Amino acid sequence: MLVAQISDIHVRPDLSSLQTLERAIGWLRTFRPDALVVTGDLVDDGWRHGYRLVAESLRSLDCPVHLLPGNGDDLQLMRSELAAVAPWISATGPMHFRAAVDGLTLLGVDVTVADESYGDVLPHLPWLISALADVTTPALLFMHQPPFRIGIEVLDQVGCRNGTALLSTLETTHSLPLAILCGHVHRPAFGRLGTIPVQTCGSLCPPNPLLLEGRADLPVIDAPSFLVHEVSDGRLVSHVVSVPVSRGA
Template sequence: MLVAQISDIHARPDLSSLQTLERAIGWLRTFRPDVLVITGDLVDDGWRQGYRLVAESLRSLDCPVHLLPGNGDDAQLMRSELAAVGTWINATGPMHFRTAVNSLTLLGVDVTVADQSYGDVLPHLPWLMNSLADVTAPSLLFMHQPPFSIGIGVLDQVGCSNGSALLSTLEAMDRLPLAILCGHVHRPAFGRLGIIPAQTCGSLCPPNPLLLEGRADLSVIDAPSFLVHEVSDGRLVSHVVSVPVPDSGA
């Protein structure tokens, strides 16, 4: 079972991130994952045409696509322009999703807070608890903002609040998710929430610098990237896939 995850496209009129998305989608068309999940921040500044262009690109895939909003998304525009691509539990309100693909349950929790960069999972724990109550197969939990510290102060300040309450809710379930898979920080990072593996996906826009422990703000050498998750026999292995940036002089 192969689950692709793309995050933080941040499409804008200069088309640079959309071109990166096209290269990623072209790779995925050949790779043929079983499902694609996009974990938020598709478009900058409510750019309606950007949502339409993202939808057009995603429709070229043969696999199901599921989407969460990020703090930079316009939820109403995203719903209307990507209605033919993604499906959500509710027609209004939080854009959660739940689906099963090849005996793997995928749950997306919309933890965004209106007009804020941080997220908060606390209001959505009743929905999550109810959605997990009958899940006995392996599951993956998707969010935009990560509920664990990645060690970069400016980004941890705008992570997902109430991670400890999320952990308590998950520990009360019969089976823990294989991982919590997020976006938002524009670089891949790998940690844990309790004993649950937790990861952030790289971005298709320029990655953020690695500002760990007061180190200098060095030039970013990372390429845009996304993740491919392989689930087999109830185990998860995640792979970073880099998207080369074309030579501007070509």
């Protein structure tokens, strides 16, 4: 079972990130994952046509697509322009998703907070515990912001709050998710929430510098990237796929 994850496209009128998305989608069309999850921040500045361009690109894939909003998305525009591409649990309210694909459960929790840049998982824990109640297969849990501090202060200020409550809730379930898979950070990062692995996906827009513990703001040498998750025999292995920047980008 192969699940691709793309995050933080940040499409804008200069179309550079859209070109990177199209290269990633072209690769995925040949690779043929069983599902694709996009973990937020699709478009910058509420650009309606940008959502339409992303929708057009995603429609070219021959697999189920699932979408979460990020703290930079316009949720109303995203819902109106992408509802035909990827369904959510309900037509209004939080844009959660739940799907079963070939013996694997995919769960997406929309942690966005209206008119704020930070996320908060606390209001959505009742839905999550209900969604997990009858799950008997291995599960992957997707969010936009990771539920803990990652060490880049400017990102942690707009991170996801109440990660401890999320862990307490998950520990009451009969089976923990194989991993919590996030975006937001614009670079791959790996950690744990309790015993649950947490991973962040690279971005399709330029990656963020590694601003850790007051170190210098060094030039970014990372390529845009996304993740491919392989689940086999109840175990997860995740692979980083880099997307070369085109000569004209």
